[in-house]
Amino acid sequence: MGSIPETKAEDPSDTNIPIVDLRPFYSDGTFEDRRKAAEELVRACNEVGFVYIKNHGVPQSELDHAFEASKTFYALPTDEKMKAPHPPGWAVHRGYSWPGLEKVSSAISATDDDESVSKLREVRDFKESYEIGSDHNLDQPNVWPPADVYPEWRPFMSSFYWTCWTAGQNILRALAVGLGLDDEDHLLSYHDGHHNQLRLLHYPAIPAAAVEGGKFARMPAHTDWSSITMLFQDDCGGLQVEHPSRPGEFVDVPPIEGTLVMNVGDLLMRWSNDYLKSTSHRVQLPPRQDRFTGDERLTRPRYSIPYFITTDPDRVIECLKADEEHPAKYEPITQREYSAMRARMQY
Ligand SMILES: O=C(O)CCC(=O)C(=O)O
Numbered sequence: 001m002g003s004i005p006e007t008k009a010e011d012p013s014d015t016n017i018p019i020v021d022l023r024p025f026y027s028d029g030t031f032e033d034r035r036k037a038a039e040e041l042v043r044a045c046n047e048v049g050f051v052y053i054k055n056h057g058v059p060q061s062e063l064d065h066a067f068e069a070s071k072t073f074y075a076l077p078t079d080e081k082m083k084a085p086h087p088p089g090w091a092v093h094r095g096y097s098w099p100g101l102e103k104v105s106s107a108i109s110a111t112d113d114d115e116s117v118s119k120l121r122e123v124r125d126f127k128e129s130y131e132i133g134s135d136h137n138l139d140q141p142n143v144w145p146p147a148d149v150y151p152e153w154r155p156f157m158s159s160f161y162w163t164c165w166t167a168g169q170n171i172l173r174a175l176a177v178g179l180g181l182d183d184e185d186h187l188l189s190y191h192d193g194h195h196n197q198l199r200l201l202h203y204p205a206i207p208a209a210a211v212e213g214g215k216f217a218r219m220p221a222h223t224d225w226s227s228i229t230m231l232f233q234d235d236c237g238g239l240q241v242e243h244p245s246r247p248g249e250f251v252d253v254p255p256i257e258g259t260l261v262m263n264v265g266d267l268l269m270r271w272s273n274d275y276l277k278s279t280s281h282r283v284q285l286p287p288r289q290d291r292f293t294g295d296e297r298l299t300r301p302r303y304s305i306p307y308f309i310t311t312d313p314d315r316v317i318e319c320l321k322a323d324e325e326h327p328a329k330y331e332p333i334t335q336r337e338y339s340a341m342r343a344r345m346q347y
């Protein structure tokens with residue numbers, strides 16, 4: 001006995017987030033095997049909104065390379081990284097954002113008084129990120145550093161973007177099968193792949209007290225706006241999701257080797273008539289004490305790679321899963337209208 005819970009954090013049996021094996025969507029899985037995996041996936045998205053996927057189709061060698069490249073990029077001097085700066089404003093989300101540039105937050109609660117609102121704004125997100133899209137997405141032109149800064153960055157990340165999309169297509173197929181749609185390509189057909197976003201995140205080492213004292217956050221609670229998000233995380237830990245039936249309580253989503261974490265975004269929640277849940281999540285200090293060193297309890301840096309999958313901006317999304325018993329809760333909308341509406345609500 002005497003086992004310490006945190007030493008078990010990477011044990012798959014220690015998490016309440018379901019693990020779904022998508023192998024039948026890659027090998028010659030029988031129709032029955034595919035349907036079973038798809039139904040498990042949809043059940044997890046309905047009950048939790050978060051799910052681990054194994055046999056997700058992104059080769060481990062490419063993932064290892066992506067994390068190595070991310071580390072190499074973030075280890076560059078700031079003035080080199082700043083040669084690919086995120087453009088000012090919110091219209092374009094590409095290139096390098098330095099620590100504190102972005103403040104992620106769900107809408108500030110209407111009941112918050114002025115003092116706590118300004119306090120919230122003072123909390124800086126202690127992370128840096130780099131956003132990449134398709135070179136064919138003219139709404140969101142990519143921002144790359146000059147080739148001599150890090151020659152391999154652009155070619156590798158451009159190709160990795162499409163590797164992630166190949167895996168994402170099978171997840172969208174599995175979701176359609178699990179939702180019982182006649183055409184397994186139904187959801188996929190709304191995504192041409194050019195509107196996704198690859199994000200390389202680095203949460204630098206930070207003394208635990210700076211986060212515990214509320215001065216800095218790694219990433220505050222939010223939902224994603226995408227159809228779905230695929231997330232790859234290193235072995236640091238710290239990702240948490242809101243408990244599906246206990247609002248305000250967050251549970252750990254520990255890294256599990258060989259899996260990605262998939263979550264439902266707000267757009268797919270609306271599209272599915274709220275059948276699939278877009279769950280709030282955040283990044284906190286790691287739960288495992290062996291992730292800290294020294295008197296200051298400096299937590300190790302964390303690297304993660306989310307890949308946000310989004311529909312073609314002008315396709316009209318109409319509620320699925322609507323019937324007499326469950327009338328459509330939302331008007332048809334395009335992704336462009338939807339994100340404009342969300343942005344209006346936020347500012
Ligand atoms: O870093 C993580 O694990 C989560 C990132 C995330 O939720 C986001 O970028 O939307």
Ligand SMILES: [Fe+2]
Nearest residue numbers: 222223224281
């Ligand atoms: Fe997120």
